[in-house]
Amino acid sequence: MKTALTIAGSDSGGGAGIQADLKTFAAHGLFGTSAITAVTAQNTRGVVCWEALSADLVIAQIEAVAGDLGADAVKIGMLANAAIVEAVAATIQALDLPQVVVDPVMIAKGGDRLLEPDAVAAMRSELLPKAHVVTPNVPEAEVLADMTIRSIDDMREAGRRILRIGPRVVLVKGGHLEGPESVDVACSEAAAFELRRPRIVSRHTHGTGCTLSSAIAANLARGLTDREALEAARDYLDGAIRHAPGLGSGHGPLNHFWRAVY
Numbered sequence: 001m002k003t004a005l006t007i008a009g010s011d012s013g014g015g016a017g018i019q020a021d022l023k024t025f026a027a028h029g030l031f032g033t034s035a036i037t038a039v040t041a042q043n044t045r046g047v048v049c050w051e052a053l054s055a056d057l058v059i060a061q062i063e064a065v066a067g068d069l070g071a072d073a074v075k076i077g078m079l080a081n082a083a084i085v086e087a088v089a090a091t092i093q094a095l096d097l098p099q100v101v102v103d104p105v106m107i108a109k110g111g112d113r114l115l116e117p118d119a120v121a122a123m124r125s126e127l128l129p130k131a132h133v134v135t136p137n138v139p140e141a142e143v144l145a146d147m148t149i150r151s152i153d154d155m156r157e158a159g160r161r162i163l164r165i166g167p168r169v170v171l172v173k174g175g176h177l178e179g180p181e182s183v184d185v186a187c188s189e190a191a192a193f194e195l196r197r198p199r200i201v202s203r204h205t206h207g208t209g210c211t212l213s214s215a216i217a218a219n220l221a222r223g224l225t226d227r228e229a230l231e232a233a234r235d236y237l238d239g240a241i242r243h244a245p246g247l248g249s250g251h252g253p254l255n256h257f258w259r260a261v262y
Helices: 017-027 055-068 082-095 119-130 138-145 152-163 208-221 226-242
Strands: 003-008 031-036 038-043 046-052 073-076 100-102 169-172 181-188 192-198
Touching: 003 017, 003 055, 003 208, 017 031, 017 208, 031 055, 055 082, 073 208, 082 119, 100 119, 100 208, 119 138, 138 152, 152 169, 152 181, 152 192, 169 226, 181 226, 192 226, 208 226
Parallel strands: 003 031, 003 073, 073 100
Antiparallel strands: 038 046, 169 181, 181 192
């Protein structure tokens, strides 16, 4: 059985972070393992508070899992601060972990900041050059690319700028832009292409970024090409939103087991 490791924060509401990642891995037929970077108190209405773990403890979790169970792909989410960013990047390199998908989590769905400002520079210089795929949303891409994004052309330019930092593929997610379609833009050295899907009007979008990046990692672990992995992950995410269980009074969670995709 293929294995996948998620390095991310917890979600006491169960809709995002480690919980969403492990559900997504399971739905793709992978055995999921985890290294927790921060403990959060949150629900569908927002983040109440959070506390980062020590960088040493994060490293110990990664080493313990990778040294025993291995990892055919790695998904990275909330890293909280510069010390954890640097520690995770160094550990990935030391262990030569494959198929690294980075969701550069900076702000939660409800607007709460989940990455300390000084950690952004560390992410750019230490972590993104080691990534296979990076999946920023529009606000995150604006920070990483140092530009304003208002259109698909802007997304494409931001993707090219982030690509120069070092990842092999950049997927700029367009959910924050308006229009009848939700358009993501993928950029690599070989090509750029768009993932176009009808926009789903729903308040049940808690953990969409976590779910998409985990699905990409799972698909890469299963042997799909980069483009196949992105396309399949987007289809899986759309289905998880459409079949959301309707829980919570805020941004509700998805249904990660709406279908088995393996």
